[in-house]
Amino acid sequence: MNIHEFQAKEIFSRYGIPVPRGIVVSTPAEAKAATKEMGGQSVVKAQIHAGGRGKSGGVQLTRSPEEAEVAAQRMLGSNLVTPQTGPEGAPVDKLLIEELADIKNELYVALTIDRGHRGPVMLVSTQGGMDIEEVAANDPQDIYTEPVDPLMGLMPFQTRRLVRKLGLDQAVASDAAKVLNALYRVFVDNDCSLVEINPLIITGDDRVVALDAKINLDDDSMFRHADLKEYRDISQENALEAQAADLNIAYVNLDGDVGCLVNGAGLAMATLDVTTAAGAAPANFLDVGGGATPEKVSSAVKIILSDPKVRRVLVNIFGGILRCDIAGEGIVLAYNETGSKIPLVVRMLGTNVVEGKKILGDSGLSVVFADTLTEAAEAIQQIKV
């Protein structure tokens, strides 16, 4: 789960990580007033769940309250398109109005889980403010990775090493160490999958300040973070994706016209690969998950059917923890409730496959059965759209 910069900074503040003074606004008048309060100058920052705002007009330095008002006018209500949003962009409903910072030095700091180390790692780079993926690609030696032992936490010798790798001098070493330690606490206490400060700045008067803030939360941990759940902003999510997420269905909207209902992420990816190889274009990735009920399968099918791009549906279910009869029931339920006539290609195998196919066969829906992946892809291709 993504949260906004201003929300991440709220969390940072609770952990003692310095952030610029800022006010969240949702009208141009508020942006003007807030800039007045900052002393007549401010940075106006669009609050969307994507990076790359700076290059895309989502961050503007303003020299007067009026200038801030105009900038806010421009951003609010718009859909901001950045390299990370995709062409549809992300809606700007809120702005963060921040005081100007006196930047001496820009650094990069992040924490995430590393599969290889099987634990948290802290990443630091002196190339803050840059697109860090470009740094990783062009100057990998400029990114330093420190694995953290979950029992010991970030140890003092590690903090000292990170401060050294950041090239910081004695004047800011102790404040920087405090920020790194607090960042680790943020990461662990809140079950983050990513915490990132880019840039972490050193100011002219040697303060260490988180100029930006990015936090991704582990969706699977939400059962113990009722407070963090409230940070969710579904306006930032694709409507269908948000709906799917609420039902614990992994769904990603794509550009094609073949709605895909699959169980299992691997098989779902394989289904996209085969469909694409056969010359058809998938409208979505959808993994309905293992422990699904007919109602959940039905909801998944409704999400697919409510996508206006979808002209044909490919069902690929290999019954395991999800049984074919349950999948069949769910599909029939959704078609009956929506009255949809969109044709189906169904490929089913595994647990209770006979029952599953019978339910669909008896349903009166337009179903073509396929036995293999190849057959299924070919059958989809043959449907006239």
Next chain:
Amino acid sequence: MNIHEFQAKEIFSRYGIPVPRGIVVSTPAEAKAATKEMGGQSVVKAQIHAGGRGKSGGVQLTRSPEEAEVAAQRMLGSNLVTPQTGPEGAPVDKLLIEELADIKNELYVALTIDRGHRGPVMLVSTQGGMDIEEVAANDPQDIYTEPVDPLMGLMPFQTRRLVRKLGLDQAVASDAAKVLNALYRVFVDNDCSLVEINPLIITGDDRVVALDAKINLDDDSMFRHADLKEYRDISQENALEAQAADLNIAYVNLDGDVGCLVNGAGLAMATLDVTTAAGAAPANFLDVGGGATPEKVSSAVKIILSDPKVRRVLVNIFGGILRCDIAGEGIVLAYNETGSKIPLVVRMLGTNVVEGKKILGDSGLSVVFADTLTEAAEAIQQIKV
């Protein structure tokens, strides 16, 4: 460091471990008033740093405020002697006046560090309220030991097992589990060397309550527990031992007349063994420690000299991290400042031994030098007392 029952119960309360309602008093009138507040009946408990109070008149059940007043009168200002205090007893300055408990079942629960497992262990027994060492000696199968992994903490399956070992039924299982988990947090957060509840009771209405509470803190951790330091009550410590503890000197008062100044706990124990074997009786165990200054050594000698039992002093220093010259300087300093004439047997070896012996030889004090442990013990024996 030991703390009082009422202080341990303060900590328990902060962690959500239920304790009986109680009021700390220091006069009989307060004891009477407190008992009135408890509804006219109470348990009057002497607050001393030792167990075995129940058998020794330090815990009294009273059926009226007046009875409580009389009991308080008897206890306050007295020296309570229990099997754990030694013959001199411990002064009673404070009483804990508690409501009566309706006891259905008495259990034992404790946490400590186990050298073998090299980590915390939780101990539980159904024989609560008993002298647990007797249980350990007579019915060892009645004590169950659960090692705790420091990364995972007390895990749910362990808590369930402990609840099973305590023979508790479903009605109290969840409350008991909460107490066990909280107890582990108390142990870790406060750097305890021991946390003990004896008895932990189940009341008639199935509540789980810590009827007693014992906490020992790790002295070495006090640098990070400024708040806990304030719990110290030096009135409960032998005056000389308390003085020594303040100086970070390991000192235990004994019954004999040979004051012992030694560096190193092992050599100090060896010195007691040899002195005892030679027919003399040590007045104390004293390990002046490694990183000692002349001032610290001098303070140690003054503690020895201020013990009225001491008639002769045995110095056994094997210079390592503590150098002999520093020991010599310290001894001379103490004798000069106190003007003491008590004779010394000095055995010195190791780092800077020549300088050390010269300092003592030139000091004008009554010193007999010995080369070996045997010679030193013999020389002590020959001093007329």
Next chain:
Amino acid sequence: MGVLVDESTRVLVQGITGREGSFHARACMAYGTNIVAGVTPGRGGTMFEDKVPVFNSVEEAVAQTQANMSLIFVPPPFAPDAICESTDAGIPLIACITEGIPVQDMVNVYRYIQNKPVRLIGPNCPGLINPGAKCKIGIMPGAIHLPGRVGVLSRSGTLTYEAVGQLTALGIGQSSCVGIGGDPIIGTNFVDVLALFDADPDTDAVVMIGEIGGTMEQDAAAFIKSNFSKPISALVVGSSAPAGKRMGHAGAIITGETATAEYKLAALKDAGASIIPTPADIGTTAQEMLRSRGLLK
């Protein structure tokens, strides 16, 4: 023989009284698996399906039934504890089916089990099966399997069934199939299972199904190149998956471009694996590989 499980495996099911646990325990028993005990705290003393005793703890279950493997269906908030409980009770092999365990919980669980005498398969995995031994320990549909001499190995659940289904359709049987799970932190990786297949006299060749993300396929490629003696064919799915959806910058930095299907396939090809062009070609690629090595007529 096969790897990890066989006729001597005595299975304990944690969460046997739950909806999924009970369904799949029944399916395993129907396949022939020797399920000797169930564990659900608070349900001890009851019987499952009139033949499997249910216990309150793994410790009791092991003492009473000599179970030597645990299959876990416990919901995510309790699954880490279930893994640790079986480890503590001395169970040497655990398969955790549970999907959705918080990653940082698995960080800790991994440290807890790391140097203990236990192997964890999963979590978020389909389990494992040895068709020749009639031993199915997981949620895979048993009927699609055929006893034989090819080992199957995958990060994905249903995709493993797809692979098995294609092999069986061509009459190619399996010695053992192991789904290692799709989570960022899992107990057993490709290399671990490849080593077991390499040492198993009843496995002639291996089919390995990889995915985009992480570096496990590259590690497998390195292992295959230097330590693996048997023929292997490999698929990496996700080449058509959209690049946008991922875990943010830091996740991308760690693996960088090496997480792509192209990179992984190149590494596996370089290691000598027969590359499976699309997910529809798993069976035919394996067939050709076996034929070319004289392992199939």
Next chain:
Amino acid sequence: MGVLVDESTRVLVQGITGREGSFHARACMAYGTNIVAGVTPGRGGTMFEDKVPVFNSVEEAVAQTQANMSLIFVPPPFAPDAICESTDAGIPLIACITEGIPVQDMVNVYRYIQNKPVRLIGPNCPGLINPGAKCKIGIMPGAIHLPGRVGVLSRSGTLTYEAVGQLTALGIGQSSCVGIGGDPIIGTNFVDVLALFDADPDTDAVVMIGEIGGTMEQDAAAFIKSNFSKPISALVVGSSAPAGKRMGHAGAIITGETATAEYKLAALKDAGASIIPTPADIGTTAQEMLRSRGLLK
């Protein structure tokens, strides 16, 4: 030869600029120890005694000087970090002299180093010495040692010197002396060092100095009985120590009566050790033992 340290040991001193660290580093150098680096964060770039470079981190010190052992004099609040830093830097042997580290810190440090390629001696120990190799790594007075063929092993600092002093006075030299430390949680115990002495061709016999409390002497007795091939004499001090002062009930329960000197001595005697009657008899008991085995005239 001797155990653990010899001419090839390149020592790094953590806390070399402190009061104790600098004094003992000088003493070690004077004895002949090859001290190649010091570490004090913030003091990097300076020189100690005009010949030993000081670094800000162990990592840098190892890279520059190929140090292969660390000797730690860092104060208690920072000593756990110092141990972990050397472990992280790949140092295979650490001796931590520091006294007064909180016990729960050592619980965690022990877990951290447990399965890493490092051996920790201590904390709260005098260190170790190999007189024949002129290698003293610790705070023991070097002058009392004599090169020879008896290994000395003790939980106590000054009592180790006492043992060595008595041996040297009788002309009995030492192959190596190891003080393992007196804290409840230490990195290396009696059994570990006994195994090293057993395997060392330059050690003929061992003198072991135990204490009341804990079960390490009993563990040593069990090891001696089954796995130790050389003559050993043993002392347990504390038989006259007062029983009252101890860590409360729970501490007593764990070890019970087995923590007493009597119990420990009985176990060691049963294992075949020559028992040293009082601390004054360490040298003479060892002498007699060596003579009876024909190892001394």
